Amino acid sequence: MSPLPPVLLRRFSSLLAVTGALLAAAVMSAADSPASAPAAAAHPVIPLWPQGTPGSLGDRPQDKPNLTFYAADTAKRNGATLLVLPGGGYANLAPHEGAAFAEYFAARGITCYVLQYRLGSAGYRNPAMLQDVSRALRMVRSFAKRDGLDPARVGIIGSSAGGHLAATLMTHFDAGKADAADPIERESSRPDLGVLCYPVITMGEFAHAGSRNQLLGANPTPEVLKDMSAELQVTSKTPPAFIWATFEDKTVPVENSLMFAAALRKAGVPFSLHIYEKGSHGLGLKKDAPPWADECLYWFKERKFLP
Numbered sequence: 001m002s003p004l005p006p007v008l009l010r011r012f013s014s015l016l017a018v019t020g021a022l023l024a025a026a027v028m029s030a031a032d033s034p035a036s037a038p039a040a041a042a043h044p045v046i047p048l049w050p051q052g053t054p055g056s057l058g059d060r061p062q063d064k065p066n067l068t069f070y071a072a073d074t075a076k077r078n079g080a081t082l083l084v085l086p087g088g089g090y091a092n093l094a095p096h097e098g099a100a101f102a103e104y105f106a107a108r109g110i111t112c113y114v115l116q117y118r119l120g121s122a123g124y125r126n127p128a129m130l131q132d133v134s135r136a137l138r139m140v141r142s143f144a145k146r147d148g149l150d151p152a153r154v155g156i157i158g159s160s161a162g163g164h165l166a167a168t169l170m171t172h173f174d175a176g177k178a179d180a181a182d183p184i185e186r187e188s189s190r191p192d193l194g195v196l197c198y199p200v201i202t203m204g205e206f207a208h209a210g211s212r213n214q215l216l217g218a219n220p221t222p223e224v225l226k227d228m229s230a231e232l233q234v235t236s237k238t239p240p241a242f243i244w245a246t247f248e249d250k251t252v253p254v255e256n257s258l259m260f261a262a263a264l265r266k267a268g269v270p271f272s273l274h275i276y277e278k279g280s281h282g283l284g285l286k287k288d289a290p291p292w293a294d295e296c297l298y299w300f301k302e303r304k305f306l307p
Contacts, residue, residue, distance in 0.1 A: 043099075044069045046113075048135045053118075055128055062122040065132040067113040067139065070102040076109030079150040080305055083140050083191070084114045085133065087160025087282065090214035091121040096284045097159040097197070104285055104293065105157075109306075111149060113140050117165065120214025126228060129215065133169045138176060138187035153305050156191040160252060160282060161211040163199025164230065167260060170194045170241070171233035191239050193303055195296055198245045198281055201256035203229045208252045234263035242299045244274040244292040251281035272299045 046067045056063045072078070082105050086098035093116060102112035117132040118124040137156065144151045158166030173190035180186050200208045203216070203225040216224055226232055241264060245257040254275060261273045276290040283289035300306040 046139075048132060048139065054131065055124075057123050060122070062119065065118055065136070066116050067136055068099070068102070068116070070099075070106040070112040070114070072106050072109050072111040076107075077111070078109040078307055079148075080109070080153040080155070080300070081111045081113070081140055081144050081149055082195075083133075083137055083154070083156045084112055085117070085156065085158035085162035085165050086114065087158070087162040087197075088119075089208065089210045090119055090129065090161045091210065092119065093117075093162075094159070094282065094284075096286070097162060097282070100285055101157060101159075108297065111144075111147075113143075125217050126215050126224070129165055130168055130172060133165050134173070134189040135184070137169060137173075137189045137191060138184050141187045142184050153192055155193045155195065155305060157195035157197070158199065159197040159284065161200050161208070161215075163196040164201060164211060164215075164228075166191075166194050167196060167199055167201055167230035167241075168228065170238050171230050171235070190237075193239050193300075193305060194241045196241055196243045196257070196260065197284070197292070198249055198252055199243070199256055199260070200252050201230045201260045202232075206253045206255040206259070208256075231259040231263040234260070234267045234269065236267050236269065238264065238267060238269050240264075240270040240303060242272045242274075242296050244276065244290070244296075246276045246279035246281075246283070246290070248277065248279055249281045270303075272302075 046069060048065045048067065053064060084098055084101050086093040086095070088094045098114040102114050106112045113136070115133060115136045118128045137154065141151050141154050144154055156166045156169060158164070169189065170191060173188065175188050176186045178186055200211045203212050216228060243257045243261055245254045247254055257273065257275065261271055264271045274292055274295060279288070279290055285293060297306065
């Protein structure tokens with residue numbers, strides 16, 4: 001092959017130089033463009049205490065409780081909010097009872113927040129978990145006001161040990177501190193309703209031993225055992241509840257759900273109780289789970305939580 005004539009070679013070199021400069025400029029422009037910046041998180045994570053968690057044992061992720069936000073379907077947004085508490089025996093947090101629940105209810109127009117609360121496996125004991133869920137409910141209610149949602153339709157849903165934490169808040173809430181410097185602390189921590197999925201309720205005869213040990217340690221006092229047995233703390237001010245469990249549950253005895261329902265009945269608090277015959281513990285929204293979610297949505301409408 002004959003070499004290019006000198007004049008053509010010079011022109012070709014100039015063309016390469018111009019092309020390279022244009023490509024470099026394009027790359028630099030793309031790097032500076034907002035469109036090329038990392039995409040915002042699909043589900044923003046919000047710390048409960050941005051300035052530091054009270055009683056923190058360190059600077060690990062498990063020392064920093066937070067909320068993960070799941071926006072309601074825009075076309076179906078109805079003004080209701082749910083705070084979601086995954087189960088896990090106060091030792092871990094089950095994603096299928098956190099993110100999966102939030103996605104399910106958000107698709108049906110309910111704004112959702114999943115709480116990462118502190119755990120016994122990370123060295124925490126009661127009342128750290130109650131402190132976290134109380135702060136989270138106040139925060140979620142303040143967000144509802146900020147975002148044009150209904151602050152009187154803020155519910156809580158918890159599964160297994162998360163159900164215990166939900167029931168604990170339902171029986172240990174307060175009206176907030178009107179003179180608090182932090183506006184979030186002025187909000188009530190009372191949920192407007194609660195959904196308890198195969199919940200741990202009692203710290204007594206039918207307790208789930210693993211949850212009790214992670215929450216309270218090896219030697220809790222009788223007073224603490226009573227205080228953390230939600231069925232013994234129900235009053236007429238406890239919010240209404242939707243409760244479901246299965247007869248076959250060998251992990252958390254069905255008596256937990258029955259005892260809480262009986263306490264609500266005695267206090268005159270409305271509830272919807274569903275005991276299904278079949279099903280193991282921790283079903284959540286799995287394919288073999290009973291139709292609790294549809295029945296829960298129906299109950300939401302009965303309670304005027306949904307339009």
